[in-house]
Amino acid sequence: xxxxxxxxxxxxxxxxxxxxxxxxxxxxxxxxxxxxxxxxxxxxxxxxxxxxxxxxxxxxxxxxxxxxxxxxxxxxxxxxxxxxxxxxxxxxxxxxxxxxxxxxxxxxxxxxxxxxxxxxxxxxxxxxxxxxxxxxxxxxxxxxxxxxxxxxxxxxxxxxxxxxxxxxxxxxxxxxxxxxxxxxxxxxxxxxxxxxxxxxxxxxxxxxxxxxxxxxxxxxxxxxxxxxxxxxxxxxxxxxxxxxxxxxxxxxxxxxxxxxxxxxxxxxxxxxxxxxxxxxxxxxxxxxxxxxxxxxxxxxxxxxxxxxxxxxxxxxxxxxxxxxxxxxxxxxxxxxxxxxxxxxxxxxxxxxxxxxxxxxxxxxxxxxxxxxxxxxxxxxxxxxxxxxxxxxxxxxxxxxxxxxxxxxxxxxxxxxxxxxxxxxxxxxxxxxxxxxxxxxxxxxxxxxxxxxxxxxxxxxxxxxxxxx
Amino acid sequence: xxxxxxxxxxxxxxxxxxxxxxxxxxxxxxxxxxxxxxxxxxxxxxxxxxxxxxxxxxxxxxxxxxxxxxxxxxxxxxxxxxxxxxxxxxxxxxxxxxxxxxxxxxxxxxxx
Numbered sequence: 001x002x003x004x005x006x007x008x009x010x011x012x013x014x015x016x017x018x019x020x021x022x023x024x025x026x027x028x029x030x031x032x033x034x035x036x037x038x039x040x041x042x043x044x045x046x047x048x049x050x051x052x053x054x055x056x057x058x059x060x061x062x063x064x065x066x067x068x069x070x071x072x073x074x075x076x077x078x079x080x081x082x083x084x085x086x087x088x089x090x091x092x093x094x095x096x097x098x099x100x101x102x103x104x105x106x107x108x109x110x111x112x113x114x115x116x117x118x119x120x121x122x123x124x125x126x127x128x129x130x131x132x133x134x135x136x137x138x139x140x141x142x143x144x145x146x147x148x149x150x151x152x153x154x155x156x157x158x159x160x161x162x163x164x165x166x167x168x169x170x171x172x173x174x175x176x177x178x179x180x181x182x183x184x185x186x187x188x189x190x191x192x193x194x195x196x197x198x199x200x201x202x203x204x205x206x207x208x209x210x211x212x213x214x215x216x217x218x219x220x221x222x223x224x225x226x227x228x229x230x231x232x233x234x235x236x237x238x239x240x241x242x243x244x245x246x247x248x249x250x251x252x253x254x255x256x257x258x259x260x261x262x263x264x265x266x267x268x269x270x271x272x273x274x275x276x277x278x279x280x281x282x283x284x285x286x287x288x289x290x291x292x293x294x295x296x297x298x299x300x301x302x303x304x305x306x307x308x309x310x311x312x313x314x315x316x317x318x319x320x321x322x323x324x325x326x327x328x329x330x331x332x333x334x335x336x337x338x339x340x341x342x343x344x345x346x347x348x349x350x351x352x353x354x355x356x357x358x359x360x361x362x363x364x365x366x367x368x369x370x371x372x373x374x375x376x377x378x379x380x381x382x383x384x385x386x387x388x389x390x391x392x393x394x395x396x397x398x399x400x401x402x403x404x405x406x407x408x409x410x411x412x413x414x415x416x417x418x419x420x421x422x423x424x425x426x427x428x429x430x431x432x433x434x435x436x437x438x439x440x441x442x443x444x445x446x447x448x449x450x451x452x453x454x455x456x457x458x459x460x461x462x463x464x465x466x467x468x
Numbered sequence: 469x470x471x472x473x474x475x476x477x478x479x480x481x482x483x484x485x486x487x488x489x490x491x492x493x494x495x496x497x498x499x500x501x502x503x504x505x506x507x508x509x510x511x512x513x514x515x516x517x518x519x520x521x522x523x524x525x526x527x528x529x530x531x532x533x534x535x536x537x538x539x540x541x542x543x544x545x546x547x548x549x550x551x552x553x554x555x556x557x558x559x560x561x562x563x564x565x566x567x568x569x570x571x572x573x574x575x576x577x578x579x580x
Binding site for chain 1: 513514515516517518519
């Protein structure tokens with residue numbers, strides 16, 4: 001009996017103590033608290049995904065550098081640094097507003113410029129959403145860098161970076177994704193499916209890349225007068241492969257992150273993303289094996305990316321088995337597309353047009369065919385409409401942009417600059433100075449760097465430098 | 469003094485170096501070179517486009533020895549660099565008119 005009284009007293013005192021600090025939880029306040037936890041989870045997932053997608057910039061840089069020559073490596077790095085950096089500012093100032101601002105017409109937004117939707121102390125969701133969207137815009141912008149590699153004037157590329165992030169990308173984006181924030185687009189109102197952007201991001205980049213490659217013309221020596229295609233070898237295949245692995249990883253933010261919410265949907269999107277990439281890689285490898293007699297690394301790498309690009313649109317609305325089919329078909333398509341563009345003498349050093357333009361279109365189309373809720377002519381028709389309008393908006397505007405740049409400041413470097421290498425011509429630099437036999441600044445070139453420094457300074461080199 | 473210049477397959481370098489060390493040759497200079505003889509080159513493929521690679525990577529070994537040692541050096545290199553397959557390489561022998569050790573200024577055979 002005494003113990004019973006004491007335990008009752010104990011409970012009453014502790015409850016009273018709790019009451020003294022907090023209001024008692026009610027059903028309503030519990031509901032709000034649970035919703036707040038979910039909101040916090042949404043923020044965390046969206047921003048982690050944004051960081052993963054940001055890291056795809058490194059992937060693009062490595063792929064482009066690996067597939068091109070050493071004498072242009074610095075230029076590739078600069079273009080990738082700048083299309084992200086300048087693109088970020090342009091998207092903050094203008095692009096985000098055009099894409100997600102209030103849209104009376106359904107064709108472009110008119111509010112939210114300079115991130116005006118955010119005021120200090122206000123709801124920061126717009127910041128998380130903007131962060132997620134800016135890395136998507138930057139992905140579209142950097143696709144073009146690969147197709148225009150090794151012969152583009154840096155200043156011309158900077159101007160392009162601003163215009164694609166400020167105008168070309170966001171306006172089409174507003175048609176398909178505007179309602180994700182304050183806007184609304186005519187295309188999405190028709191039921192257009194593009195969950196993470198096979199068309200909005202990748203085809204936009206791919207068709208702009210096509211325009212750029214056409215206006216530029218092929219690299220010197222790529223195509224001969226008698227119609228032969230002369231390969232210009234990439235200088236670092238491991239770097240290219242590293243880039244593809246980084247892109248694959250980043251895509252786990254690209255696709256599942258497009259839920260911008262922490263929920264169970266991300267599981268199937270993750271699986272679809274991975275299966276499509278794997279299927280694309282395998283089928284591209286087999287296609288190259290059959291066509292060329294040996295499984296080729298460049299095509300296999302492109303195949304993985306093709307699968308990833310293709311699944312980006314349907315990733316939330318198809319079964320994993322369908323994802324394999326979608327990726328596999330993309331793997332075959334990309335090999336054929338690379339060969340096709342070479343045949344019609346459009347020089348694309350990394351296959352960007354084939355991977356992002358062509359397979360972005362296939363992926364968007366497949367979202368209609370493999371739609372998990374069933375397909376119909378209307379569904380497929382809307383997909384085709386989206387694919388077509390993307391091309392009709394992006395290709396002419398990008399072509400015009402590049403043509404204007406070309407006739408004003410010039411889009412292509414001179415033949416001498418192209419042959420010498422853009423690293424020196426455009427940036428006064430050398431990406432791999434230690435790999436030269438003679439070094440004009442007085443260094444020791446291919447001698448071990450430690451040895452070189454000692455020798456130049458005049459110290460006695462008493463112990464051997466470890467060198468493989 | 470004679471200079472023996474040998475062009476060999478790159479993966480044979482360690483074997484040739486050991487064979488030369490065994491007969492008393494302690495110094496040599498090597499160079500990474502490219503070349504072809506009757507081997508010609510081979511076809512490679514890059515992103516679906518075929519191209520001919522004429523110049524094959526080789527290693528050039530330069531050794532300067534007493535004239536009396538020259539024949540042994542040629543034989544040692546011949547045996548150790550041989551695979552029996554096309555592209556094994558060639559050896560050339562040149563007369564050397566002078567040699568100098570930079571550190572001490574010695575000339576002639578004591579410089580080798």
